[in-house]
Amino acid sequence: xxxxxxxxxxILQMIFSYLIILTLLFFLFRIALPDPxxxxxxxxxSEEERQLVQARFGLDQPLWRQYITYLVNFFQGExxxxxxxxxxxxxxxxxxxxxxxxxxxxxxxxxxxxxxxLGVLLSWKRGSSTEFTGIVSGLIMRSAPLFWxxxxxxxxxxxxxxxxxxxGMRTMPYEAAHFFDKIFxxxxxxxxxxxMLTVAIYYLGLxxxxxxxxxxxxxxxxxxxxxxxxxxxxxxxxxxHVARNALLPVVTQAAVTVGLAVGGQVVVEVVFSWxxxxxxxxxxxxxxxxxxxxxxxxMMSGVVLVMNFAADMIYSxxxxxxxxxGGK
Amino acid sequence: MKKKVxxxxxxxxxxxxxxxxxxxxxxxxxxxxxxxxxYDPVRYEAAFMIQENLEELGIMVDVQxxxxxxxxxxxxxxxxxxxxxxGWSGRIDRLDPQHFLGTLHSGQTDLSGNNPGGYENDRVDExxxxxxxxxxxxxxQEYVFEIQDIAVSEQPxxxxxxxxxxxxxxxxxxxxxxxxxxxxxxxxWLPFDAEPLTDDLTLTIGTSQEPDxxxxxxxxxxWGWKFMRMYYDKLVRLTPDVEPExxxxxxxxxxxxxxxxxxxxxxxxxxDGEPVTVEDVKFSYDYYVEQDFAYFRPFYEPLDYVEIxxxxxxxxxxxxxxxxxxxxxxSQIPILPQHEWEDIExxxxxGPDEIPTVASGPMQFEEFESGEFKSLSRYDDHFxxxxxxxxxxxxxxxxxxxxxxxxxxxxxxxxxxxxxxxxHIDLAEEEEHLQLVEVPDFGYYHMTYNLRVExxxxxxxxxxxxxxxxxxxxxxxxxxxxxxxxxxxxxxANPAWHNPNVEDFDFDLDLAREKLxxxxxxxxxxxxxxxxx
Numbered sequence: 091x092x093x094x095x096x097x098x099x100x101i102l103q104m105i106f107s108y109l110i111i112l113t114l115l116f117f118l119f120r121i122a123l124p125d126p127x128x129x130x131x132x133x134x135x136s137e138e139e140r141q142l143v144q145a146r147f148g149l150d151q152p153l154w155r156q157y158i159t160y161l162v163n164f165f166q167g168e169x170x171x172x173x174x175x176x177x178x179x180x181x182x183x184x185x186x187x188x189x190x191x192x193x194x195x196x197x198x199x200x201x202x203x204x205x206x207x208l209g210v211l212l213s214w215k216r217g218s219s220t221e222f223t224g225i226v227s228g229l230i231m232r233s234a235p236l237f238w239x240x241x242x243x244x245x246x247x248x249x250x251x252x253x254x255x256x257x258g259m260r261t262m263p264y265e266a267a268h269f270f271d272k273i274f275x276x277x278x279x280x281x282x283x284x285x286m287l288t289v290a291i292y293y294l295g296l297x298x299x300x301x302x303x304x305x306x307x308x309x310x311x312x313x314x315x316x317x318x319x320x321x322x323x324x325x326x327x328x329x330x331h332v333a334r335n336a337l338l339p340v341v342t343q344a345a346v347t348v349g350l351a352v353g354g355q356v357v358v359e360v361v362f363s364w365x366x367x368x369x370x371x372x373x374x375x376x377x378x379x380x381x382x383x384x385x386x387x388x389m390m391s392g393v394v395l396v397m398n399f400a401a402d403m404i405y406s407x408x409x410x411x412x413x414x415x416g417g418k
Numbered sequence: 419m420k421k422k423v424x425x426x427x428x429x430x431x432x433x434x435x436x437x438x439x440x441x442x443x444x445x446x447x448x449x450x451x452x453x454x455x456x457y458d459p460v461r462y463e464a465a466f467m468i469q470e471n472l473e474e475l476g477i478m479v480d481v482q483x484x485x486x487x488x489x490x491x492x493x494x495x496x497x498x499x500x501x502x503x504x505g506w507s508g509r510i511d512r513l514d515p516q517h518f519l520g521t522l523h524s525g526q527t528d529l530s531g532n533n534p535g536g537y538e539n540d541r542v543d544e545x546x547x548x549x550x551x552x553x554x555x556x557x558x559q560e561y562v563f564e565i566q567d568i569a570v571s572e573q574p575x576x577x578x579x580x581x582x583x584x585x586x587x588x589x590x591x592x593x594x595x596x597x598x599x600x601x602x603x604x605x606x607w608l609p610f611d612a613e614p615l616t617d618d619l620t621l622t623i624g625t626s627q628e629p630d631x632x633x634x635x636x637x638x639x640x641w642g643w644k645f646m647r648m649y650y651d652k653l654v655r656l657t658p659d660v661e662p663e664x665x666x667x668x669x670x671x672x673x674x675x676x677x678x679x680x681x682x683x684x685x686x687x688x689x690d691g692e693p694v695t696v697e698d699v700k701f702s703y704d705y706y707v708e709q710d711f712a713y714f715r716p717f718y719e720p721l722d723y724v725e726i727x728x729x730x731x732x733x734x735x736x737x738x739x740x741x742x743x744x745x746x747x748x749s750q751i752p753i754l755p756q757h758e759w760e761d762i763e764x765x766x767x768x769g770p771d772e773i774p775t776v777a778s779g780p781m782q783f784e785e786f787e788s789g790e791f792k793s794l795s796r797y798d799d800h801f802x803x804x805x806x807x808x809x810x811x812x813x814x815x816x817x818x819x820x821x822x823x824x825x826x827x828x829x830x831x832x833x834x835x836x837x838x839x840x841x842h843i844d845l846a847e848e849e850e851h852l853q854l855v856e857v858p859d860f861g862y863y864h865m866t867y868n869l870r871v872e873x874x875x876x877x878x879x880x881x882x883x884x885x886x887x888x889x890x891x892x893x894x895x896x897x898x899x900x901x902x903x904x905x906x907x908x909x910x911a912n913p914a915w916h917n918p919n920v921e922d923f924d925f926d927l928d929l930a931r932e933k934l935x936x937x938x939x940x941x942x943x944x945x946x947x948x949x950x951x
């Protein structure tokens with residue numbers, strides 16, 4: 091199959107997967123979550139009053155009709171009205187998504203820049219105590235629960251030393267004209283450090299270990315022998331020839347991580363009271379806010395699909411055997 | 419032939435044996451619904467403690483921790499339960515006994531009603547309807563007391579405990595807080611109570627609950643209203659002793675049993691400088707009725723119409739005489755500026771940025787960033803502004819109680835809006851700058867039986883198992899002693915309506931066994947059996 095055919099096939103696959111996801115999302119929430127107006131009863135709403143609320147949100151319609159409305163609205167770019175906030179879902183989600191990305195992108199950049207570099211170092215120092223320490227700490231970073239790391243950071247840097255703020259993304263009150271006004275400040279960086287490090291440390295282990303393993307594989311190949319025979323310096327061989335070839339799986343991993351990161355790290359967002367998407371999703375589930383939860387998952391699954399697609403494309407570009415039918 | 423005779427002889431013996439066995443049926447295993455440990459560890463643990471004691475009596479119980487909304491749906495909407503442990507929160511308008519007594523009224527037994535257990539008692543219904551119409555507080559109190567007497571002794575639900583709220587504040591930065599039952603220190607009077615001890619005149623509150631929205635015609639959470647009442651004025655305010663006090667009104671008076679006369683103050687201005695007039699007051703009430711805001715319907719339902727008598731006098735004419743219109747309705751319905759709202763046709767369609775925030779209260783709205791922050795500032799042209807020592811209130815919104823607690827420790831906030839979790843109380847006591855306040859609540863936690871299921875339809879059975887609930891241990895162990903054992907649906911924190919002389923059911927398993935035996939239940943193979951017929 092040629093490159094174009096492969097591209098087309100992947101796009102069609104992507105659209106088809108997304109339609110399935112849309113359908114699943116609709117039914118999943120309605121089957122798994124209780125009626126969103128149930129909670130109002132505790133607040134003392136009578137049955138009659140509750141029916142009014144149900145009618146307002148269209149919850150009195152049969153399920154199949156709600157489903158059709160849902161699909162039609164989706165294709166018109168309409169994600170609905172949040173049951174909890176009583177406002178349109180989309181602006182709420184976008185706002186939270188930006189906040190989440192402001193935390194996750196720096197974290198991913200830090201971990202995917204430092205991680206692979208450390209991975210190169212580890213494979214280079216194969217057999218030494220540096221490698222041993224590196225692997226063990228990589229595994230520890232990967233397995234330490236995020237909330238635990240986060241809480242330790244809060245305790246040490248926030249409470250004992252008192253040098254970093256422990257919650258939120260800026261010191262309030264603070265009027266920001268727009269999103270970039272909000273994040274391009276020293277105050278924001280100050281708030282970013284602890285949660286960002288918590289996430290970065292967690293993410294760091296994986297690219298580091300993947301890099302090391304692939305490096306070791308590549309080092310065994312013939313062309314490296316050749317480089318050595320040419321008399322290239324060890325550093326040059328490592329960083330120019332081996333590392334470049336070993337980057338492939340790391341790139342794929344990075345794309346997948348970015349996709350998943352859109353959903354935020356719920357735990358980190360809660361520990362540091364970061365007003366991100368993950369925290370919002372948890373709240374939406376708790377209040378049975380179908381439109382908000384659906385919207386969030388639509389957004390997340392959309393990005394995951396696109397990022398997977400991007401990973402495949404990058405992969406087939408970096409390694410032309412993929413997608414040509416010869417990559418098996 | 420002989421065989422046939424034998425068989426013929428055996429048949430009646432079998433039939434006789436079977437019929438003798440009819441009554442000898444053990445009680446089935448009952449499902450007890452409670453919250454998840456995550457949602458409320460107290461109710462979760464309490465269920466297991468009760469389960470253990472009931473098993474001692476041979477009553478088998480299967481505890482089902484259920485996600486909160488699902489619990490509410492199963493309990494109220496579907497009434498698909500045998501035993502449920504749940505609670506009612508103490509909202510200020512529930513200090514009037516109407517709401518809690520309504521949970522015992524037969525008119526609320528339908529699906530989704532507030533009496534899901536299906537309790538019906540003619541005398542209770544009669545008294546309930548009588549107290550609703552009664553203007554004389556003493557006579558009304560008699561009715562209210564009698565309802566409590568009946569309900570406690572018939573045990574359609576077992577009121578387990580009233581939980582104390584334990585808020586905390588930084589005693590090095592602010593002082594003067596006056597706690598209110600059920601409200602903690604984040605009361606309507608907070609701006610008047612708080613006295614700054616340092617140069618920082620802005621009170622910062624930490625909270626993990628935030629308003630759903632700040633639309634006075636759309637918010638259906640306590641947290642929305644606790645915030646909005648800071649900047650909206652009402653005709654009447656409830657004092658810390660829960661007495662109605664004229665506020666935006668200069669005087670409020672019942673001139674006959676259908677009419678209330680209100681004289682409005684003449685020194686009031688909205689935050690945009692416009693004067694507050696009788697037209698605005700009439701508009702506000704009419705607007706609530708016209709927009710039919712379901713959440714407030716119990717408040718405005720008794721109202722027939724509002725009439726402007728002269729420049730500062732209004733008459734509120736009621737459809738039926740209602741005893742609590744001044745205490746409940748007038749202290750809850752905010753005064754809206756007519757010039758901001760009159761052109762809004764459907765108030766609950768407003769997007770978050772379109773909601774008018776102009777009001778006339780002692781504080782004025784500044785900002786609300788969902789998930790992050792909200793703030794208020796003092797309104798210097800308010801008639802009571804001289805009594806407010808603080809310049810503003812900032813609210814930092816945290817993701818959870820842990821965040822709020824860290825905020826208190828690091829002195830990022832001066833107080834919390836809600837209670838401390840039991841696990842934080844000991845830690846907070848160790849902090850020198852923190853002062854804890856214990857406030858009783860008038861909401862209650864209860865174990866409700868489905869009276870449509872045998873043997874919960876049997877009063878004697880319910881009375882007997884009331885002795886199997888160890889309320890003191892629940893409070894000591896699960897609440898660290900911060901609470902009171904329950905009996906009536908009206909808590910002792912509400913002294914005007916709480917009946918202090920209702921029957922007591924001491925924890926005593928032997929007594930419970932005795933009473934079950936008296937009622938005809940008996941034990942066999944470790945299981946309690948239904949009475950024989």
